[in-house]
Each structure stands twice: as C-alpha cells, then as structure tokens.
Amino acid sequence: xxxxxxxxxxxxxxxxxxxxxxxxxxxxxxxxxxxxxxxxxxxxxxxxxxxxxxxxxxxxxxxxxxxxxxxxxxxxxxxxxxxxxxxxxxxxxxxxxxxxxxxxxxxxxxxxxxxxxxxxxxxxxxxxxxxxxxxxxxxxxx
Numbered sequence: 001x002x003x004x005x006x007x008x009x010x011x012x013x014x015x016x017x018x019x020x021x022x023x024x025x026x027x028x029x030x031x032x033x034x035x036x037x038x039x040x041x042x043x044x045x046x047x048x049x050x051x052x053x054x055x056x057x058x059x060x061x062x063x064x065x066x067x068x069x070x071x072x073x074x075x076x077x078x079x080x081x082x083x084x085x086x087x088x089x090x091x092x093x094x095x096x097x098x099x100x101x102x103x104x105x106x107x108x109x110x111x112x113x114x115x116x117x118x119x120x121x122x123x124x125x126x127x128x129x130x131x132x133x134x135x136x137x138x139x140x141x142x
Contacts, residue, residue, distance in 0.1 A: 053089065056081045067135065068126045077119050085112060 046062050056078035063070050088098060098105055129135075 053086060055086055063123070063126075066127070066130070068123075068130060071122065071126075073122055074119060077115060080112070080115060085116065088112075 046065055056074070059081070060070050060074065063074070091098060
C-alpha cells in the first residue's frame with residue numbers, strides 16, 4: 001500500500017501541498033512504530049479449515065479469540081446449532097431429503113433461522129461495541 005501511494009505521488013509530476021500531505025501521512029503511517037498494541041489471543045489465526053462446519057465449539061473459539069464475552073444466549077443455542085442445524089446441513093449436503101423426517105419443514109426452518117439470526121445480531125452488536133470502545137487494544141502499561 002505504501003509503495004503504491006508513493007509511486008502514485010512520485011509519478012504525478014505535480015508537487016503541491018495536497019500531494020505532499022498525503023505522501024507525508026502515508027510515509028508516517030507505514031514507517032512510525034505502532035503506539036497501540038492489539039489484545040488478541042496469540043494462538044494461530046482464526047481458521048475454520050480444520051472444521052469446515054461452524055459448530056458451537058468453533059464459534060465459541062472465534063468469539064473468545066476476538067476477546068469478546070461468550071454470552072448465555074450463545075450457550076442456549078449450542079444444542080440447536082450442533083444437533084439440529086448441523087444435522088440438517090449435513091443431510092442436505094450429502095444429498096438426503098428432509099421431507100418426511102421433519103413434519104413442518106418450512107416452519108422448522110423459519111424458527112431455526114430466526115434463532116440463528118438472533119445470535120448473529122447479538123454477535124454483531126458485540127463486535128461493534130468492541131470497535132467503538134477500542135476494547136481490542138491493550139492497556140497502555142501492558
């Protein structure tokens with residue numbers, strides 16, 4: 001990114017205050033040591049490659065690596081995610097039909113999706129709050 005900005009500004013053949021300020025800001029950003037450090041779990045990056053299906057254990061791992069509290073609403077949905085959602089997902093993915101096994105397929109899907117979307121909205125709120133409060137940064141003395 002820095003080199004792209006530098007090349008653009010250097011190649012512009014037009015030196016003016018706007019170009020200089022942009023170049024100076026970019027240069028400072030990329031060359032100055034970072035004053036703030038992030039508070040993240042030092043274990044490997046977040047990956048679902050080992051377990052390509054996002055079950056409740058994988059979700060909990062992601063939430064905790066982000067430094068976000070694993071709320072009771074998530075715990076309440078663990079069984080729903082692992083036993084119902086994952087079962088349906090796996091059966092459909094392997095070509096099985098759910099017709100006949102589920103009495104009200106549309107109603108079941110509607111309730112299931114509402115509960116999963118509720119968890120997603122709570123998670124989105126937690127991430128937004130962490131960003132606003134900058135809680136992902138380490139305390140100054142750390």
